[in-house]
Amino acid sequence: AQSVTQLGSHVSVSEGALVLLRCNYSSSVPPYLFWYVQYPNQGLQLLLKYTSAATLVKGINGFEAEFKKSETSFHLTKPSAHMSDAAEYFCAVSGAGGTSYGKLTFGQGTILTVHP
Amino acid sequence: DTAVSQTPKYLVTQMGNDKSIKCEQNLGHDTMYWYKQDSKKFLKIMFSYNNKELIINETVPNRFSPKSPDKAHLNLHINSLELGDSAVYFCASSQDRVLDYQETQYFGPGTRLLVL
Numbered sequence: 001a002q003s004v005t006q007l008g009s010h011v012s013v014s015e016g017a018l019v020l021l022r023c024n025y026s027s028s029v030p031p032y033l034f035w036y037v038q039y040p041n042q043g044l045q046l047l048l049k050y051t052s053a054a055t056l057v058k059g060i061n062g063f064e065a066e067f068k069k070s071e072t073s074f075h076l077t078k079p080s081a082h083m084s085d086a087a088e089y090f091c092a093v094s095g096a097g098g099t100s101y102g103k104l105t106f107g108q109g110t111i112l113t114v115h116p
Numbered sequence: 117d118t119a120v121s122q123t124p125k126y127l128v129t130q131m132g133n134d135k136s137i138k139c140e141q142n143l144g145h146d147t148m149y150w151y152k153q154d155s156k157k158f159l160k161i162m163f164s165y166n167n168k169e170l171i172i173n174e175t176v177p178n179r180f181s182p183k184s185p186d187k188a189h190l191n192l193h194i195n196s197l198e199l200g201d202s203a204v205y206f207c208a209s210s211q212d213r214v215l216d217y218q219e220t221q222y223f224g225p226g227t228r229l230l231v232l
Contacts, residue, residue: 042225043226044159044208044223045223046221046222088157090159103161103164103172105161106158108156108158109157109158109159
């Protein structure tokens with residue numbers, strides 16, 4: 001079984017400030033972790049993914065995330081927020097075994113607001 | 117040159133009607149998915165097909181029937197629509213079934229279904 005918890009349904013930051021979106025996961029098999037972004041009235045777009053190659057993963061638009069097994073976390077960060085980063089962000093987990101195979105389980109989403 | 121497309125984009129219908137949503141991908145992917153995003157933005161997988169074969173079938177009412185005429189298409193037919201079916205339905209695809217657990221899923225723009 002697998003699950004994802006995103007802490008904070010809404011995060012608000014100033015333009016130029018650090019962005020930190022939190023994600024904790026639970027998985028009975030080695031996890032593969034993803035961050036997707038959804039802009040208003042659009043589908044989801046992959047930001048980055050962790051597939052066990054490196055614990056610090058760099059994605060598009062200046063985002064990165066670090067896999068911490070001891071903390072079961074995969075938090076998303078960006079050093080300096082831009083107005084165009086305003087969107088909803090989803091953390092997701094997939095697994096290579098059992099009933100988790102090939103199935104993405106999403107967190108509840110975090111809405112990021114960036115104000116001038 | 118849209119990668120994953122869905123039609124229609126919006127669908128408003130009465131309770132009890134039957135409706136279909138179409139999905140097509142031109143990425144040459146082997147696996148396609150249907151997700152439901154409810155009013156709280158929670159995304160949950162419904163079905164997954166690989167080369168026209170059903171792989172994942174979550175606990176979805178029998179009124180929902182996916183149909184895959186070929187590996188580039190996965191349509192969703194819904195019988196006897198209910199108020200609770202109102203949601204955004206996303207189609208997605210990924211490349212390789214064997215490595216599906218770490219493959220990026222590419223999402224369509226979504227179909228916003230409103231049942232009155």
